[in-house]
Amino acid sequence: MASAVAFVGHTYQVRTFGVEEEFLIVDPCNGSPLPLAADLLRLQDPFNQAVDRSTHPMLAVELHQEQLEVITHPHSSLSGLAAEIRAGRAFADSLARKAGARITALATSPLAGTPHATSNDRYDALLEKYALTAREQLTCGCHVHVSVGSDEEGVAVLDRIRSWLPPLIALSSNSPFWNGTDSGYASYRTQAWNRWSTAGPTDVFGTAQAYHKLVADLSGTGVVINPDFDARLSARHPTVEIRVSDVCLDPRDTVLIAALVRALVETASREWKAGQAPDMVPAIILRQGAW
Incomplete structure (x- = not known):
């Protein structure tokens, strides 16, 4: 979906975008992760009955109970997205405070701990199939969604933004620690995440049919x-x-990342429509940018 914006007699379609931010639930005294996600969702139930859920940030569980996801609605303006990001963080933290905890925007925990898995059909299947990889995956990311008009346009965008994704990792890096140890990486979440079997950059797909195949x-x-x-x-x-x-420590950085992603998507779409071929750098080369 896109919204129209007029500038000096010209009308432009502005792509809508939104973000999903994952946070750690921590002890306010020592910062250790706490498995309270289910409790926080129960605390939000009475609140949901009293507000317009079509405009209020949404909360969701993640793979582990030490995590909480905050999901915005689609926005066309940076100011609208920024306001909902701040509201979502404040709301999640207010629920955490009621449970004697806090929400923190860290992509990995600086302290060692044993994550507690969330039990549902999806996560049970992940844990059964991926074992230790899933059990240790206490990582918090920021996912940006940007509207596209079709799968063909979407795949054309994916093919053309590949080389720009490593700089986004660098700009958002917020996870130097892993299990209580300085990892030596600015984003160790990226290294931990790449243990999943299909994680990482992709080669050029070419068509939506090839993507889906x-x-x-x-x-x-x-x-x-x-x-x-x-x-x-x-x-x-x-x-x-x-x-x-x-996930970014400062919500303003989240807005910056989202703005850059939307700009990349728009630029890639225009290149596709103009017949400009994507850069054919192999995925194995692109992967080196995350190191």
Whole structure:
């Protein structure tokens, strides 16, 4: 979906965009992660009955109970997105305070701990299939969704933004620690995330048909439940989803990342419509940019 904006007699279609931010739930005294996500969702139930959920930020569980996801609605303006990001963080933290905890925007925990898995059909399947990789995956990212008009446009965008994703990792880096140790990386979340079987950059797809065939072939292996590409077509929304960024400490940085992603999508779409071919750099070369 896009909205029209007029400038000096010209009307432009502005792509809508939104973000999903994942946060750690921590002890306010020592910063250790706390498995309270289910409790926080129960605390929000009475609140949901009293507000317009079509405009209020949404909360969701993640793979582990030490995490909470805050999801914005689609926006056309940076100011609208920024306001909802701030509201979502404040709301999540207010619920955490009621449970004796706090929400913190860290992509990995500075302290060692044992994550507690969320139990539902999806996460139970992940834990059974991926074992230690899933059990240790206490990481918090920031996913940006940007509207596209079709799967063909979406895949054309994915093919043309690949080289720009490593800089987004660098700009958002917020995870130097892993299990209580200085990892030596600015974004160790990226290293931990790349343990998933399909995580990382992709080669050029060329067409939506080729994209969907690859996804189907991966599913057919019996290994992949959902592709964890750095950027992919959303299975639920008419968007491309860019998934490389750490959750940002400062909400203004989240807005910056989202703005850059939307600009990349718009630029890539224009290149596609103009017949400009994508850069054919192999995925294995692009992967080096995350190191």
